[in-house]
Amino acid sequence: MSVVKDPGSPMYVPEKNREIARKRARKYTEMIADYLQVRDKIPMGFNQWDRIQEQRRRVLKVLGGTNKDWTNYKWHYQNAIRNTAILKRILDLTEEEVKSIEKTAKQYRWQVSPYYASLIDPKDRNCPIFKQSVPTIAEYLDEEEMKDPYALVYNSPAPLITRLYPDRLIINVTNMCAMFCRHCLRKKDISFKDMIYPREDIQSALAYIADSPEIRDVLITGGDALVLSDESIDWVLTELEEIPHVEIKRIGTRMLATLPQRVTPELCRIFKRHKPLYINTQFNHPLEINPESERAVDMLIEAGVIVGNQSVLLKGINNDKNVMKKLVHELLKIRVRPYYIFNCKKLQGIQHFRAPVSDGLNIMENLRGYSSGLGVPTFIITAPEGKGKTPMAPTYLLNHNRNGKLLFRTWAGEVCEYEDEGL
Numbered sequence: 253m254s255v256v257k258d259p260g261s262p263m264y265v266p267e268k269n270r271e272i273a274r275k276r277a278r279k280y281t282e283m284i285a286d287y288l289q290v291r292d293k294i295p296m297g298f299n300q301w302d303r304i305q306e307q308r309r310r311v312l313k314v315l316g317g318t319n320k321d322w323t324n325y326k327w328h329y330q331n332a333i334r335n336t337a338i339l340k341r342i343l344d345l346t347e348e349e350v351k352s353i354e355k356t357a358k359q360y361r362w363q364v365s366p367y368y369a370s371l372i373d374p375k376d377r378n379c380p381i382f383k384q385s386v387p388t389i390a391e392y393l394d395e396e397e398m399k400d401p402y403a404l405v406y407n408s409p410a411p412l413i414t415r416l417y418p419d420r421l422i423i424n425v426t427n428m429c430a431m432f433c434r435h436c437l438r439k440k441d442i443s444f445k446d447m448i449y450p451r452e453d454i455q456s457a458l459a460y461i462a463d464s465p466e467i468r469d470v471l472i473t474g475g476d477a478l479v480l481s482d483e484s485i486d487w488v489l490t491e492l493e494e495i496p497h498v499e500i501k502r503i504g505t506r507m508l509a510t511l512p513q514r515v516t517p518e519l520c521r522i523f524k525r526h527k528p529l530y531i532n533t534q535f536n537h538p539l540e541i542n543p544e545s546e547r548a549v550d551m552l553i554e555a556g557v558i559v560g561n562q563s564v565l566l567k568g569i570n571n572d573k574n575v576m577k578k579l580v581h582e583l584l585k586i587r588v589r590p591y592y593i594f595n596c597k598k599l600q601g602i603q604h605f606r607a608p609v610s611d612g613l614n615i616m617e618n619l620r621g622y623s624s625g626l627g628v629p630t631f632i633i634t635a636p637e638g639k640g641k642t643p644m645a646p647t648y649l650l651n652h653n654r655n656g657k658l659l660f661r662t663w664a665g666e667v668c669e670y671e672d673e674g675l
């Protein structure tokens with residue numbers, strides 16, 4: 253007998269109870285109806301792959317590269333686009349746009365990797381990839397005071413170290429990146445000169461870690477830590493492993509979104525030797541996720557690396573509940589765990605990207621319950637003067653002691669009481 257029809261079976265549900273469940277299920281379907289209507293219209297790397305391939309052919313033609321070159325990250329470094337004449341041919345820029353880029357470039361450096369340029373839709377000036385990579389006059393006109401986003405004056409107890417927490421810290425190894433994102437918090441550090449910081453400075457940082465037995469977690473970042481050569485990455489990871497109290501290593505890189513070709517079999521062989529190793533990356537829009545980024549993530553996972561994503565909330569790019577929902581779903585499909593959404597800081601040159609905190613809270617309200625916990629990152633405001641990441645969330649707790657009970661609302665807005673032992 254079927255287990256669902258057998259009243260003695262734990263899977264048996266009386267028909268009247270099924271009707272209650274069906275009513276509830278219909279309500280859930282209605283709650284997601286607005287998202288389902290727009291979901292397939294959100295631009296994604298996977299559904300725009302043909303358009304991206306066409307743009308890739310154009311980029312290769314302008315730069316004089318071959319399909320084999322495309323797979324070589326060093327070719328992308330050597331051919332990084334820093335020249336408006338080249339960008340104009342790739343993106344059909346107007347004279348006014350060229351002038352605006354050149355004016356802004358006197359104040360802020362720019363550079364687009366050929367790979368990232370292949371993701372741009374040259375016909376759409378609202379393309380989220382265009383906005384993240386091509387300078388605009390809004391950066392130049394922004395008069396907000398340039399502050400130190402990491403408040404190194406308070407938080408750098410040793411060379412190249414940023415320490416904001418009791419058990420972990422950052423080593424900054426370079427100011428270089430595959431691309432200079434227009435929303436970068438580190439605009440000030442990027443400067444105009446490429447630097448991989450000297451080994452003697454990195455050794456001083458390592459000595460500080462060795463002298464700090466409470467440090468169990470070290471993030472290697474920059475700039476972008478994967479700018480370092482394979483040999484240097486191997487060296488830093490090996491040095492960290494020789495410090496007995498360092499339990500985990502993390503690498504900060506945006507290359508999974510800006511230059512996934514950097515993930516090579518050689519790099520993965522190195523990573524395989526340095527478990528436990530975590531990568532923090534930054535995908536900000538579903539258009540950045542495509543078969544090439546998926547291939548890079550697959551290789552990292554096969555090498556035993558755990559990959560998490562830290563998005564930045566960006567006005568006009570992803571400050572929308574549906575775009576962010578699609579982004580977390582696309583990340584989970586390629587096995588990247590959505591980890592943080594950062595609110596964009598008040599810094600010179602990036603103010604036009606700042607979305608209100610209420611946008612972030614609205615996104616969180618529309619993720620919790622609508623996606624599994626795996627797809628719900630933590631929304632973060634970075635406290636001033638380097639006082640650390642502070643989580644921001646919609647309020648679920650309504651009253652912690654109402655008549656000896658805890659009162660809260662669910663993700664769907666239903667108010668409930670809960671017997672709490674502490675009350």
Ligand code: SF4
Pocket residue numbers: 428429430431432433435436437438474475476505506
């Ligand atoms: S990759 Fe990171 S550090 Fe480099 S420009 Fe982009 S956001 Fe800034």
